[in-house]
Amino acid sequence: MSSGEQGGPPGGEPGPGLDALFGLAPEQGDSWVELARAATQPAPPLGRLGEYELLEELGRGGQGTVYRARQPLTGRTVALKCLPARVFASQSSRERFRREVDALARLAHPGIVAIHGAEVIENHPVLVMEWVDGRPIDTWARGRGAREIVEVLCAICDGLSHAHRRGVLHRDLKPSNLLVDRAGRPRLLDFGLSKLRVDEEGAQVDVSRTAAFLGTPSFAPPEQVEGRWDDVDTRSDVYSLGAVMHLLLGGAPAFEAGAGLPELFDRIRAGLPDRPTPVLARAGRELDWIVRTALAPEPDRRYAGVEELGADLRRWLRGDWVAAHPPSWAYRLRKSFARHRVLYVTSALLLAGILGVAITVSVLALRLDRQGEQLEQSLAGERKALRAQRAGSAFLGSLLAGTGSLRRAGPDLSLAQLLDQGVLELDHGRLADTPAVEAEMRMQLGRAYRGLERFEAALVQHRSAVELASRSEGADSVLTARALDYLMRTLELAGRLAEAEAAGRRSLEILEQRLGPDAVDATAVRNDLASVLDEQGRFAEALQLYRRGLESAERQGNYSATALSGIHRSLGLELLELGRLDEALFHTRRALELMPPGDAATERMARTRRNLGRVLAARGECEQGIALLRESLSQWTSLYGPGHCLVAVETVRLGEQLAAQGGHSEALELLRGAVATLERALGNAHPWTIRARCATGVALKAAGEAPAALEALRAAHQGALDAAAGNEALVAATARALAGVLEEAGSQDEALAVLVQAGARLAGRVEHSEELRRGTLGVLDGLREKLAPGALR
């Protein structure tokens, strides 16, 4: 029974009487608007507090009331925090209060609201603080994208880290304590005040009364909710920040305070459900993992500190792999090795070429050890991951230390020998206990072989990695997908395009399913796959995949500038191939704009310049185009050295362009050099060698050297016919060029035979590609008609 049903004084039961009181009765028109307006007016003028003129009440909560105030002596505006009276039972507690405040006042960081000092005015302890014209972060975050919010969260981590390093915990992080000023800079408020509160009130007897001043529990970690103050440490602040992130990124609190409090506490203790909440799923899986790691109920499973949390958020911003992950140790392992990859390859190269064994090993071992320690700290309890990482580290360490026969090779040891030794050790079961680590090692070995143009050796390692990953993590695991991605890239370089495509499609399928279709990693594989399609001449399909990547990037908002630039560059390339030159120019320019300054000397830059050169040349801006191609070529040369197959491929592009512009002698010189390099590096049967021969043949024809042209094109066409499946575009291109030369030379029958043979070869593959069907077969049909009308019917 409730009193509301008893009638009683005016206002009464919810209903007409209540409506009248609130101006909501039908006959009262819009008078409710007036009442609502009056309700939202600020409180009446505030008067003074000690020497301070109170200007405005900013907020009121468990810790007292905050005012914006003016100090008449100095004229400065400050924020006054007026703590509840009677907090001080004794003179000693008052002194302790001052000491604590002094400690807080020593925090000096642009992300922390400064405390100028403390006074006791009219028996109220009053904190005098810097005045910040800002909004609580939850208000600020409304309608903003994840990226912008995460940037601000990183800055908050920096401020918190400053305080933690000075031994001050916040202990009461919540949106109202995180202001964002007009310039978008976050400021942390009320540092350590809850400690003052707890210390002071710890002596009080009336628990319920004490607790009347405690804030909302929605942002408090279990150890705080349960009052285990001894367990409160930096990770408690990590948790609270995680709860704030949940609210900001997901739009709802992690744990709703609306439920009964015992229920709420139970939920806080139990932590988030294992599956992504619909709320966080919206923010993307990696952010979901980060928030989950921060919000782990057990402090040991959280980030070890705000620095680690901040570092992971920054990784997300860069589009790198994040350390947070649902509890799969192998994933963390992969992240760790992903970070080592550059180090490993660089070290190995240094080792082989310049410095010898000792230095590299010590540097590498040091880095790995440090990494191991960090990992141990931040992922305590994940012993398995650590052991696995150590296994990998030990393997690399001993390999690079040059055990056994390698030691005798001394400083003349080649990278290839080193890699062979690594394979040998793996084959002898060196990492048999940790198949995921072995898979990781083999991926890297394969990649290194690929860099040395030893594709067969690389493929053995990649296939073995796929097999190991499937066995240890599952055929649908992310590790398997990564191994397949590596395999695809090597198969592509080896010219085995159909196999490459199959591996890439499988990898993409896994990643889309496991990480979501818009995940950065899925986009990366999709781009690699598109490149394979491009090699096959399936430009429209490749274009579609790149467009898909661009859409993902727009949806996710966390792709790095480099990644975005890469997508635009590739889009531009496909559009160029499709003859859509204006669009190609737009995307290629965009790629160049997006490229971070640090990328100036990278392969990415070389690619982008080369593409722009090709687009400009195709648009008739030949001089500028050729100049860019030259620049790009010299960059490739400085990256890989003059004898490298990639440099030769770029040389072919420049040669083709020069030949088309009439620069025959230079073109021929470049092309002949490139053919020689490719024959040596990749063999006669490699599609790039064939393409280079074909380009040489075309250039020879343009230079009027028909017999030599014929010879080069015959060789190229035969090579194309012998090449692996997936190279049909090359068959079409060489057939067209050869038939043209034969026709001019009067050998119409042979020209026809070439085209018939090519047509038969292509017929089985045309379903894959609209371009092949329309373009290639169209041309072939045309030629056929011209040469011998009705001959095939």
Next chain:
Amino acid sequence: MSHPVEGTRASLLDRLREGPDPQDWARFDALYRDLLVRFCRSRGLQQADAEDAVQTVFGRLVGVLQRFQYDPARGRFRDYLYRCARSVVFESTRRPKPDAIDVDGVEEPVADDPDLERSFEQEWVSHHYRRAIHALTSNLEPRSIEVFEALLAGGEIRAVAERFQLSEAAVYKIQQRVRERLRERIHEQVREEDRVEW
């Protein structure tokens, strides 16, 4: 007679009465402190005194709620809050230090003052409007809220319509939608407030 409880969840005041969880007090504090401080200020108390007066009222409630037996004659919770506040305001205008008030002073007879009661009622209405407006953000489109805020800031319907590039009819419709939401919400809040069984 049963009352419309949402699920099995007891009301905040019930919980406070039956065995308060520390966080219940925090919620109670967040709900009523502002109302009482504003009321005290409207009666001429300085800010700091108003804060202390409210602290006194809360202090009383801690003890009183747990002792109280159901008594329909006492009326609704807001009437009880009003009586507390009235006695505290009355005393603090007489005595220099509100701290000195006897904790059981709520029973002390205080003369009825229609003006004081109206003033409390106004604050109580405003209090529920503020809560209801605050709650709007969770169940209204951000744009509707912006439109409503513009109306609250004194904007005429026509001016607001122009600013948001809406028709006047659309703005009016938003206003009516907000009215309905606020009405539902206020009813709910008052029901919740009165659910405690004194």
